[in-house]
Ligand SMILES: N=CN[C@@H](CCC(=O)O)C(=O)O
């Protein structure tokens with residue numbers, strides 16, 4: 001199918017040769033074309049330019065984008081959208097004064113979600129997750145990473161990943177999957193963390209790899225969850241199956257997870273709400289993408305990742321939702337981008353770069369996603385008429401999306 005978008009007020013993130021990631025000062029630049037057109041052919045961006053130089057294009061669908069901005073769809077490199085039910089009660093418990101950690105210590109949190117998921121059929125889980133996926137696509141997300149980690153038994157972890165794989169088959173959005181068996185210590189293994197790690201290494205990882213259910217391996221490296229040593233073990237074991245690390249670190253405490261993740265060539269380190277100067281130093285001159293999750297900070301009332309400081313130190317930064325039932329029941333990348341500007345002091349250019357090119361990098365999608373580049377997938381957001389792109393994070397609560405194109409088709 002062919003589609004021509006014309007009279008675009010401003011086409012964002014136009015890169016003839018797109019870098020695979022942007023760091024430090026590079027993040028301040030957002031190349032655009034004003035009064036532009038884009039031609040889409042069979043799901044791919046075939047060509048683009050300014051209206052004064054548009055050749056004759058006839059015989060296929062044309063969309064007039066006067067007054068509107070067109071940009072690459074969001075690349076959400078961290079989500080947990082396959083889950084069962086919700087945790088509304090814990091939300092109220094927190095309003096009434098309990099902390100996220102206190103709720104977890106009382107048997108709530110991740111193990112609560114695991115109990116629900118274990119009792120949910122694969123079909124039901126698929127439908128619940130598909131509804132979330134459809135919602136985020138309409139909100140402009142064109143690629144998303146999905147983690148397991150609410151199963152915590154071999155069967156339930158596999159069920160989650162099979163659901164994620166089925167979503168990838170059924171929907172046009174690009175989906176990458178991550179095995180996060182080491183998300184929490186299940187109730188049956190309380191006091192026997194090593195026993196659970198043995199199960200992860202001896203049973204879960206081989207099965208996940210055998211069925212090719214995941215490309216990445218993750219672990220929640222945090223006090224009360226898994227230590228740096230546990231992380232070393234899981235990442236080394238994952239490596240045997242070619243699983244690339246993408247890890248949860250520094251959400252509540254800095255315990256040395258970043259240095260260890262970098263040593264293991266992690267593709268990304270995610271959360272980073274609590275960062276020491278040494279952590280920032282450890283992220284310099286490496287291939288690991290730091291990923292901030294500002295709507296998690298918003299929902300839990302915890303510090304925001306020091307994005308301004310990290311970019312000023314020359315680091316790259318990606319933004320993602322962390323969509324999950326406990327710490328971030330929202331998959332809205334528009335809100336993430338706005339919150340990064342409002343609370344982390346990123347400029348609109350930096351936030352858009354973080355949520356497109358750098359988000360694509362954090363999912364291994366640099367060659368196909370994240371920019372308006374010939375040959376990349378035609379995953380695009382068309383906004384409503386807006387004064388400028390800076391208006392998108394500025395008007396943070398408004399729905400400014402007119403339509404979303406994924407793989408060349410309107411969703
Ligand atoms: N922090 C670890 N995991 C999820 C939250 C899990 C939950 O509370 O259900 C996160 O990334 O925020």
Ligand SMILES: [Zn+2]
Pocket residue numbers: 078079080248322324
């Ligand atoms: Zn997460």
